[in-house]
Amino acid sequence: MKNRLLTFAAIAFLGTASSVAQAMPVNVAQLYGTASATSTYSIHAPSRAIDGNEATTWVTNGGSPLRINLGQIFEVSKISLLRELPDGQYSGDQIPYAIYSSLDGNNWDLISSGTFINDVDDRDDYLFSSGLSMQYFKYQATGPSAWVGLAEVQIFAEQSTTASVPEPGALALIGLALGGLGLTRRRKS
Ligand SMILES: [Ca+2]
Incomplete structure (x- = not known):
């Protein structure tokens, strides 16, 4: 269940990053x-x-x-x-x-x-x-x-441009978001 949530979160953030970077x-x-x-x-x-x-x-x-x-x-x-x-x-x-x-x-x-x-x-x-x-x-x-x-x-x-590659800032945001999600779930369990 946790892995599935993380996957959804990653897809959501990647989608956001690529649409922002589109030329x-x-x-x-x-x-x-x-x-x-x-x-x-x-x-x-x-x-x-x-x-x-x-x-x-x-x-x-x-x-x-x-x-x-x-x-x-x-x-x-x-x-x-x-x-x-x-x-x-x-x-x-x-x-x-x-x-x-x-x-x-x-x-x-x-x-x-x-x-x-x-x-x-x-x-x-x-x-x-x-x-x-x-x-x-x-x-x-x-x-x-x-x-x-x-x-x-x-x-x-x-x-x-290299529109399909998320920028380092976007990758850092994804990492922070995934880390935060993991932390939240650990506190609940
Ligand atoms: Ca003119």
Whole structure:
């Protein structure tokens, strides 16, 4: 009976430890990305598209691609594009675009295409349930509109961790809990 109780306690604590340690997707574009473009208007640099601030924007009047190098290959679960916030200063009416991924920066695979419809907080999300391997991202405006602005490109992936191994602190807690349980039962008996 005592051994069975201890086993249940250990399973309960291990379950807690592993769920706490599970990796959450993070915005690897903001954390590790480097953004570049062949055309930029004024002070609205490419880095502003991955700075985590929705009030800053990369702007071009040439429709050139925006490229983001993540620094290493990630298994991407979600890409979110946020058009510039509605100050209206650089927004066109409708801006069709295409987005691409690449492992080497030379060979590009089309992810999808879309259209930003209006000036108001327009966000497009792309989900990849089985993961999309990529190190490089490219946004290319494909329509006739000259002005393009992107407030944020968010690329979500789980960071590589040893998520299944409880940390020393968790193991110590398990030991303390098992010890306490044993002590309690001894006092009762
Ligand atoms: Ca920004």
